[in-house]
Amino acid sequence: MTEAPLFAEVADGPEGGRAAWLATSDGVRIRVGWWPLAEAKGTVxxxxxxxxxxxxxxxxxxxxxxxxxxxxxxxxxxQGLADRALPDRLMGHVGDFDEYQRDLDAALAHARAVGLPQPFYMIAHSMGGCIGLRALMRGLPFKAAAFSAPMWGILMAAWMRPVALTISTLSRFVGAGGRYTPGTGEASYVLSAPFAGNTLTTEPAMWDYMVRQGRAHPDLTLAGPSLGWLRAALVECLSLGRKAAPAVPALCALGMLEKIVDAAPIHARMATWPQGRLDLYPACEHEVMMETPAIRARFFDAACALFDANR
Incomplete structure (x- = not known):
């Protein structure tokens, strides 16, 4: 194991946090961070x-x-301190969402190697919810899962969806997959947008937490996605939407002010998830885990109650 930096002064996590570099099966260097806990009931x-x-x-x-x-x-x-595929490190890019499964496989192997206690549970936010749903469908060993505004669809006008898929697919054949998706650019959202009217959180303290991190360590930040990422995301969401829910207990938190992911596939998925429950959060934006103390407590209480019930 090769130690990696963990910026504890801005993470403000529990004592004893560590980070390591990992090599994935296709040779990409990623970073994992973990906070062990004596006598833990399991690992999230x-x-x-x-x-x-x-x-x-x-x-x-x-x-x-x-x-x-x-x-x-x-x-x-x-993203973060992991390898970035393009010369413009601010552009979020991946060729296919299967690549993220290789990252997750490496992370799970590392969790076992350093002795983090099982069972393993999942909390997955936004794009992580897309990756996490695929992981559950692959049968990875999670006893239960909690989702936060999962990206099971990207919010856009219905007429725009086939247009976006066509344009982003064509970009692969004309060498434009490494260009920014129209309407996005080279600036980190948190470092360029004001708090007023932001689409992430209603909680000023958590907004400031994210801003402080980005300003202190700008190499952690990311700007808009590439056309290649957009195509990969649209294809993955379509593929996942055709499959039945996995036989894993799950809950899903969704803010009722959601403006980033498409809420319709979330409602549809959770309505057909036999062991699933959808929790709606009034007056909440995209990031339930970055919201007010009461909202965060509600989410973590619900998630851990689910985990406690599936040990």
Whole structure:
């Protein structure tokens, strides 16, 4: 194991956090971070969303430790301190969402290698929810899963969806897959947008937490996605939508002010998930885990109650 930096001063996680570099099966260097806990009831594998990084979930690790769980999270390829595929490191890019499964496989192998206690549970946010649903369908060993605004569809006008898929697919054949998706650009959302009117959180303290991290360590940040990423995401969401829900107990939190992912596939998926429950959060934006203390407590209480019931 090769130690990697963990910026504990901005993560504000539990004592004893560590990070390591891992090599995936296709030779990409990623970073994992974990917060062990003595006599933990199990380990939560926390799957971040697009643009995110390990340190952003230091507070979540503290919340989980208070409820008896260790935490491991990950810098997906193309973000955080993991290898980035394009010369423009601010552009989020991946060729196919199967690549993220290789990252997750490496992270799970590492969790076992360092002795993090089982059972393993999943918390998956936004793009991590897309990756996490595929992982459950693959049969990876999670006893239960909690989703936060999972990206099971990208929010756009219905007429735009086939257009976006066509344009992003064509970009592969004309060498434009490494260009920014129209309407996005080279700036980190958190570092360029004001708090007022933002689409992530209604909680000023958590917004400031993310801003402080980005300013202190700009190499962690990410800007808009590439056309290649957009195509891969649209294809994966379509593929997942054709498959039945996995036989894994699950809950899904969705803010009723959601403006980033498409809520319709979430409602449809959870309505047909035999062991699933959808929790709606009024006056909540995209990031339930970055919301007010009461909203965060509600989410972590519900998630850990589910985990406690499936040991």
């Amino acid at each position: 594998i926390l799957l971040p969303g697009r643009t995110e990084y390990i340190e952003k979930y230091g507070h979540a690790a503290t919340d989980l430790a208070a409820r008896g769980y260790a935490t491991l999270t990950i810098d997906w390829r193309g």
